[in-house]
Amino acid sequence: MPCPALPDGFDFTDPDLLQARVPHPEFARLRRTEPVRWVAQPPGISGYQDAGYWAVTRHEDVRYVSTHPELFSSNLNTAIIRFNESISRDQIEVQKLIMLNMDPPEHTRVRQIVQRGFTPRAIRSLEGALRTRAHGIVRTALENARPDGGFDFVTDVAVELPLQAIAELIGVPQEDRAKIFDWSNKMAAYDDPEYAITEEVGAEAAMEIVSYAMNLAAARKRCPAKDIVSRLVAAEDEGNLSSDEFGFFVILLAVAGNETTRNAITHGMHAFLTHPDQWELFKRERPATAAEEIVRWATPVVAFQRTATEDTELGGARVRRGDRVGIFYSSANHDPEVFEDPDAFDITRDPNPHLGFGGGGPHFCLGKSLAVLEIDLIFGAVADAMPDLRLTGDPRRLRSAWLNGVKELQVSTR
Secondary structure, eight states: OOOTTSOTTOOTTOHHHHHHOOOHHHHHHHHHHOSEEEEEOOTTTTSSSSSEEEEEOSHHHHHHHHTOTTTEESSSSOSOSOOOTTOOHHHHHHGGGSGGGOOTTHHHHHHHHHGGGGSHHHHHHHHHHHHHHHHHHHHHHHHTSOTTSEEEHIIIIITHHHHHHHHHHHTOOGGGHHHHHHHHHHHHOTTOGGGTOOHHHHHHHHHHHHHHHHHHHHHHHHSOOSSHHHHHHSSGGGTOOOHHHHHHHHHHIIIIIIIHHHHHHHHHHHHHHHSHHHHHHHHHHOOTTHHHHHHHHHOSBOEEEEEESSOEEETTEEEOTTOEEEEEHHHHTTOTTTSSSTTSOOTTOOSOOOOBTBSSGGGSOTTHHHHHHHHHHHHHHHHHHOTTOEEOSOOEEOOOSSBOOEEEOEEEOO
């Protein structure tokens, strides 16, 4: 079925587009008229030497792709839907060492090991320390605010708790968290000219993280501690991670656990301050459903991709073996077939079957419980210490092909 409402050449992964906005009107048109649509691209523009990808926009279809890894592979072309055009195929192949880009059974093996650090008991054990850290972060932001009470919510609040949580989780000294922040930024922000970061710089940052993590793993093998690193890497021959596997796992934590939660917190604060009734409700009642709605609303990862392993039909389209398939979580999370009034920010929404943590299946977010805890804790701390926070500027968005990122959000306590 044709979709004349979209102009020729419209590409949902265009980083200039996502720097300006998430294309919700265009997603809505596709859901109604052509829920699985071919998006043509010049060969090489996304790092792939093909003619484009299928855009999957309905909640039902995104879930289907996510839960059928035998039909839709994360490994063949990785889960990243668009790299910089300067990337080489060899650099893409290296990405396959990250769990995000594995298929079963290798993905199953690695996930079964690393999920030891994300059990409910493990996350509960962090709550007290993270609660203290959340209040400390907000207190420091207040103390360091400009004379007019203003500060950047992203750098002074949103980035800190995810970084400190990762450091707490894997035993990285807090004084090293700035290194992790810098390296992860360089890996994820290669499309934003403000950072002047090339693919080569991003690759170097990735290797810095791997090297740092491998050294940490080696130290824990020599002298185990009561932390997740020791549990993941000790006794490698008994089914634990090798040092290099642990290194690539830390890359995943640095981006998936840092960038995504940071952006969920930032978008959540912006949503609260532009929906004051919801902020008043949160301050008064602290509903347990708030974090899930913040993630649905933010959807920090606009899209990942899969590659078809055989010819198949999806949403009325004939997908061929080898075709790349973009699963657009931002669209799925606003599907009116699933969500009542999906364009409303409602922190009491329940049920809330959003796909902000993935569409189910083997790649469902391992750190969901940790992310929800971080979001609850940081907004609790902000509500306690900054109840009258207000916006003083529009968000400055990240130029990215697949992240719904915010670089700066100016706020004030006065």
